[in-house]
Amino acid sequence: MARAGITRARLAAVGAELADELGFEHVTLAEVARRCGVQTPSLYSHVSGTAELREQVTLLALEEMADRAAEAVAGLSGKSALTGLANSYRDYARQHPGRFTASSAAATLDAETAASSAGPRHARFTEAVLRGYAVHPDSRVHAVRMLGSTVRGFITLEMSGSFDNSSPPAAESWAQIIHGLDTLFRAWSTAPDEAPPPPHAEDPR
Amino acid sequence: MARAGITRARLAAVGAELADELGFEHVTLAEVARRCGVQTPSLYSHVSGTAELREQVTLLALEEMADRAAEAVAGLSGKSALTGLANSYRDYARQHPGRFTASSAAATLDAETAASSAGPRHARFTEAVLRGYAVHPDSRVHAVRMLGSTVRGFITLEMSGSFDNSSPPAAESWAQIIHGLDTLFRAWSTAPDEAPPPPHAEDPR
DNA sequence: ACTCAAAACCTATACCTATTAGCTTTTAAG
């Protein structure tokens, strides 16, 4: 279709559209090439293969999400910030399901790429939100991880339709869960919650 | 390799091994056929295609996880039950990463299949655990969903290596997070936490 | 034991996608 010079960035953009339309697993060199009005092998001058193409989509998604997260928490603190951050992710996932899925595939990023990606930015925003709660330093990382886990887990399950078969709409639970996190983080701000014994033995490797 | 008569169940089993060894996305008819000492087309008498093969692996994983969850919470209540349930999932994911990934792909199950799968069993175990907290009926579903989201989210992020670049080992956060959920559910058992206004407008479609 | 039909496999084939190799056409710098 559209010929306009292939660039790495354009491949990522086309791949991202494709992901949202057909699902991240259908982001394929052949289809992207088709949409760019170019033969498949031509793409190899710009990306090393399918893996890198998808990686670019993943990085694009992480960037976009970080941008939105930044906007969402700007000037807010406490529960408003928490709500804004969480909603920015959920809204993004609803508007761009394929990209959100791509962002979950950050697993496949090598260490250097991951470090230079927007990944760390996300952690910083989350930390910023948590700072508003004055969470005790010893609990901060845990809170960051819990927030990330719960938000990503909920969105994933919601997207996969896991909540479609039980009665209250997912949105209601979402509100309650955010409320719960707010409560919990408030509690963590005072006492550093003495570490309970590890709930089960680590494999001693 | 081993010839012993192909059955749907065996395909699922071989597929599950394959998933753990190479990753769920490498569960392919060709490779399963190879491992069964059979030609690829022969599999079509037992499954309708790649999609159904993977679906079988997903169902197998859901069954296994439900079995373990059942064992893990048997005779326990309160925080012990919570910990046991959560750990049963995390341990399963560590021992069978590919199957765990497969279980996350429940999205692709059609409604009937999903309903008759082990999916509902998981919800029941979670509910059972929550019952030990005497969570207010109005909050129960939300608690179930939060527990599911947090546990699955954490495990996914841990598996993807997201926690590898910050200092306290993931296991420590895991313990803290379970502790946090315990605290929260205890709080939810008393007051039904008046519903806060929805944190943001639903799309009014 | 014998038959014969279904079950379980196989071969052949067509179509995708991925990837490599090597050629041709632009394009823009000097």
Added chain:
DNA sequence: CTTAAAAGCTAATAGGTATAGGTTTTGAGT
């Protein structure tokens, strides 16, 4: 203008998916 690199293209291989149609087992009924 010239010319070298950039950007694309064609050709060709490999491996996975899927369908069609044939052959061999196997076991149920007689």
